[in-house]
Amino acid sequence: MNHIKLSFIVLIFSVFIFSSCKDESINVPKNTVESTAAQSSIKALKSHFNQDGTLRDGENPANNIIFDFCFDFVYPITLSYNTGSEVTIQDFNGLIAVLINMSDDLYINGIAFPFQVEVFNDATNSFEVVSIQNEESFMDLLENCSIDDDGNEEDCVCTEEYAPVCVQVMDSSGESFTIGFPNMCVAECEGFTQDDVVDCDYSNPADGDYFDDCFDMIYPFSVVNADGETIQINDEDDFEAVIYANYYFDFVYPITVDSEVNGEEGTIVVNNEEELATLLMQCDDEDDDCNCTDVYEPVCVLNPENGETITFDNECEAICEGFTPNNFVDCNTSGGNNCDISNLSVFIGDCISTTAYSISLDFDISNYDGDTFNVTFDGTTTYSYAIVDLPITIDLDINPNNATGWLLVSTPDNTCEEDINWNVPNCE
Structure with a gap:
């Protein structure tokens, strides 16, 4: 990345x-x-x-x-x-x-x-x-x-949690549009910050993972990419290849879809961008299963109707309720201990030799008064580090029998913890 x-x-x-x-x-x-x-x-x-x-x-x-x-x-x-x-x-x-x-x-x-x-x-x-x-x-x-x-x-290593965020960018001609990332960690790995986050634009078909849960495309149809090239899409493989290679595209309308909105299946003809955006928003409103994990990484939002603070177990659940990271506020933690480790990331560094490499470890921690944290590698060895030294560089040996690295970050009192894994580099 x-x-x-x-x-x-x-x-x-x-x-x-x-x-x-x-x-x-x-x-x-x-x-x-x-x-x-x-x-x-x-x-x-x-x-x-x-x-x-x-x-x-x-x-x-x-x-x-x-x-x-x-x-x-x-x-x-x-x-x-x-x-x-x-x-x-x-x-x-x-x-x-x-x-x-x-x-x-x-x-x-x-x-x-x-x-x-x-x-x-x-x-x-x-x-x-x-x-x-x-x-x-x-x-x-x-x-x-x-x-x-x-x-x-x-x-840059992130979890696979799906809590989509969007940012606004410009193409080479100066036209602005939004693009989506599966979660904030991935967006940060690409150089974006919380200040760059905007509401996701349903009118951009490449903006977020909406199609799979909302409707099935009926083939063939055509799209126009950012270069003005018209591409015919004959099947799902064609469509997904075009999406990967093109950061922005428009449909050539009308298109036909098999919809599952409101629990009913049926064929719908979509005549323009506005109708597509409406269909996607209806589908999003009906989707009660956001596939969020059970991880407790609380986030708080300010209810615009009554000014009260609402606490969600994690960012994904807040987004599923229609909030965006721009709505997040600091949680009031006076009622108890809500220690939180967030934005845990591992950057793969250089190979030190054919049997060793380095990583850079970083994360944010809140509602914790201690000065140190523990890192457990591969479930066996634990070391202690100072929070003030973050990010830290750690040298690791390569286990030829394990292609995946893993570590657990925790506080000495075990009030909060978070783990992460990554693909071990080939240093041969």
Whole structure:
């Protein structure tokens, strides 16, 4: 989750896409050059996908290539294999086809300069297109993305709790729109803060995970992406691939859906954006099952009708009742001990050796008067640290029998605790 500084999952891309003649290898006079940056970036991007083209669990929490990876290529681009063959990639699906067909004997090690990439600029809160003129500028891009020469990325680890938040950004033409993240931790990992949070915009189809619980799309239909390109969607795989590769798009109306709003199933023709927004809001109002966890991380909101403070067990439950993080206020804890550990995150650092790596641990703690906290690793070893030293860097050994790291943060009196896990990096 790196960047210069949508919530769907890509399933299996169709065989037709992978066998498209757009991206065939050809032996022509070379216009590519060997590039360490190209090899590193393609290797890093490959780690986000399974061998069948599906997204890897835990590697794509934002479900958008620019936020989960760091940048997206502006197509077409020309890459070269270690065998000397070149391949011209026409679109995102063509790049995925290259990624899943790579092996130890066949891999990308070159690219044709110049080319362009799309990134998110924290300073301007907007997506921008950047030109990469040579190997030096490509390496600078990867350094800003925290991608090393071996294709390893600096990761930010969040829980899988679904408590969606939205932020407002701008596209490369200056048009503002909102995008959604599954929870505040993921948004913070992408560089956003509580001050950036806005009400989610139901009119943006890529804004939040509403479709699966509300209605089923009837195929085929078409969408128009941010570049003005009309794309025909023939099935669910096509739709989810488009959502992952495009941070914004519009439907070509009318569209037809199978709706389950108000407990009744039926076919509805949606004629415009306003009707879609209305349908989504009706569905959201009828959804009493927000799939919140039982974690006690209390948040409080101010009731605008009577000025009273309402306490919810966690952020997800508050959002399910129609509140947003902008409505949150400090909880009055005079009635008891409500120690709370929140925003627990683990950033994967550098490999120290082939058998060890470092992590950076950080979190917020409230309603707690102590000066120290405990960290238990893998359920066995516990160490004590000073809260004032946060964030802290910890060196960890790699257990070859465990691909997942785990730790528990707790107070010495055990009044509150929170755990987190992450994928152990490959340091070989």
